[in-house]
Amino acid sequence: MPVTDQAFVTLGTNDIYCQGALVLGKSLRNHKTSRQLVVMITSQVTSRMRDVLSNIFDEVVEVDILDSADSVHLSLMKRPELGITFTKFQCWTLTQYTKCVYMDADTIVLCNIDELFDRDEFSAAPDSGWPDCFNSGVFVFRPSVETFHKLLHFAEVHGSFDGGDQGLLNSFFSNWATADISKHLPFIYNLSISSVYTYKPAFLQFGSEAKVVHFLGTPKPWNCKYNPQTRWIVEDESLSGQEHLSYLVLWWEIYISDILPLLTEQERTDGTNSQQHQIGRIELLVKNENPSSVETPESTPGDRLPDSNAEQHSLDCRGPDQSLELPCQLTNECVTQDNVQMVQLAHSASELSIHESEEEARTEDERRKWEQGQIDYMGKYSFENIQKKLDRFLQ
Numbered sequence: 023m024p025v026t027d028q029a030f031v032t033l034g035t036n037d038i039y040c041q042g043a044l045v046l047g048k049s050l051r052n053h054k055t056s057r058q059l060v061v062m063i064t065s066q067v068t069s070r071m072r073d074v075l076s077n078i079f080d081e082v083v084e085v086d087i088l089d090s091a092d093s094v095h096l097s098l099m100k101r102p103e104l105g106i107t108f109t110k111f112q113c114w115t116l117t118q119y120t121k122c123v124y125m126d127a128d129t130i131v132l133c134n135i136d137e138l139f140d141r142d143e144f145s146a147a148p149d150s151g152w153p154d155c156f157n158s159g160v161f162v163f164r165p166s167v168e169t170f171h172k173l174l175h176f177a178e179v180h181g182s183f184d185g186g187d188q189g190l191l192n193s194f195f196s197n198w199a200t201a202d203i204s205k206h207l208p209f210i211y212n213l214s215i216s217s218v219y220t221y222k223p224a225f226l227q228f229g230s231e232a233k234v235v236h237f238l239g240t241p242k243p244w245n246c247k248y249n250p251q252t253r254w255i256v257e258d259e260s261l262s263g264q265e266h267l268s269y270l271v272l273w274w275e276i277y278i279s280d281i282l283p284l285l286t287e288q289e290r291t292d293g294t295n296s297q298q299h300q301i302g303r304i305e306l307l308v309k310n311e312n313p314s315s316v317e318t319p320e321s322t323p324g325d326r327l328p329d330s331n332a333e334q335h336s337l338d339c340r341g342p343d344q345s346l347e348l349p350c351q352l353t354n355e356c357v358t359q360d361n362v363q364m365v366q367l368a369h370s371a372s373e374l375s376i377h378e379s380e381e382e383a384r385t386e387d388e389r390r391k392w393e394q395g396q397i398d399y400m401g402k403y404s405f406e407n408i409q410k411k412l413d414r415f416l417q
């Protein structure tokens with residue numbers, strides 16, 4: 023029976039982190055959670071991504087740090103670096119639920135973890151770096167506007183010793199380490215990926231009991247390159263050891279089989295509706311060293327992807343009539359192809375990687391700065407540059 027007054031909650035403030043939220047949400051669904059799934063997003067998340075999120079999450083809640091009470095605004099003015107921190111705290115405002123489990127977008131579940139709802143606020147697992155502190159990537163809490171305001175007030179007065187939400191929450195719930203052992207979640211509910219190689223014997227002993235993996239720090243799974251042929255991560259120097267890579271592989275397997283079809287389905291739907299040409303900010307680069315493997319028994323010549331000899335293809339989350347320069351040869355035509363074929367293409371690729379569309383990121387960043395009155399008067403919008411533009415225009 024679905025439980026409607028309890029929820030798993032995650033956060034994605036941009037389209038990139040939303041990729042993580044999607045995989046987490048799908049992993050919870052795959053393991054048949056009976057709780058509601060909620061994702062908090064901010065205004066930067068594109069409407070295309072919101073549509074995809076709503077396929078997996080029961081609620082997609084936009085939170086805006088500046089439209090809350092005045093105290094939020096004031097705190098932000100004094101401590102702008104805490105912006106993202108405040109965003110996570112918004113989970114306490116979800117008072118339509120009586121109890122929730124917050125999970126970072128860089129976590130996945132390996133089995134059903136609904137038993138966490140038997141715990142009470144504030145329950146969390148030790149942080150692997152300093153076990154007298156909890157890690158704020160997974161925690162049980164009770165939504166309450168009062169607690170939310172207390173947190174904001176606390177942030178304003180004391181700040182955060184690590185600049186993020188984890189330091190602040192540890193100071194706020196300062197008796198966590200000593201008061202009540204039932205509020206210590208076992209480490210297997212928040213297995214930090216680095217522990218797999220920093221304490222290998224423990225991982226070999228207890229790793230099979232892991233329930234939640236947390237891709238804490240860098241690289242995040244979406245920053246890795248994946249080879250669907252070998253079903254292995256394309257390694258770089260920052261990835262030492264082997265065991266932890268299999269969790270990254272798991273992330274990518276969920277991404278390819280469950281998320282990619284949704285993204286491409288969305289692409290198709292949007293393509294037929296001129297009202298919905300919102301620009302997503304994700305590009306999936308699909309490298310294919312062996313193009314012949316792209317062909318499927320069902321595919322007819324007319325079906326074929328354009329330029330099947332291309333070294334690199336791109337599935338770009340934007341409408342087909344957005345005329346933008348794509349970073350590689352598979353141009354806008356690909357987005358009108360049947361999504362099954364796109365997924366097929368991804369499966370036969372030799373390397374997949376997720377990128378933020380740089381042009382979009384730049385434009386968005388500039389727009390935000392304009393809106394905040396931070397105009398680059400010394401650089402791009404200097405008097406000389408504007409005059410040069412005017413001169414060109416008037417020629």
Ligand SMILES: O=c1ccn([C@@H]2O[C@H](COP(=O)(O)OP(=O)(O)O[C@H]3O[C@H](CO)[C@@H](O)[C@H](O)[C@H]3O)[C@@H](O)[C@H]2O)c(=O)[nH]1
Nearest residue numbers: 033034035036039126127128158159186187188189238239
């Ligand atoms: O640009 C961002 C950055 C973060 N997040 C969200 O905030 C979470 C925390 O950020 P993350 O990059 O996962 O931080 P960690 O590498 O996990 O680092 C640690 O430090 C963070 C800051 O204190 C805590 O939030 C984490 O729980 C803690 O594990 C993410 O998972 C997302 O849900 C965004 O949506 N957008």
Ligand SMILES: [Mn+2]
Nearest residue numbers: 126128159238
């Ligand atoms: Mn995290």
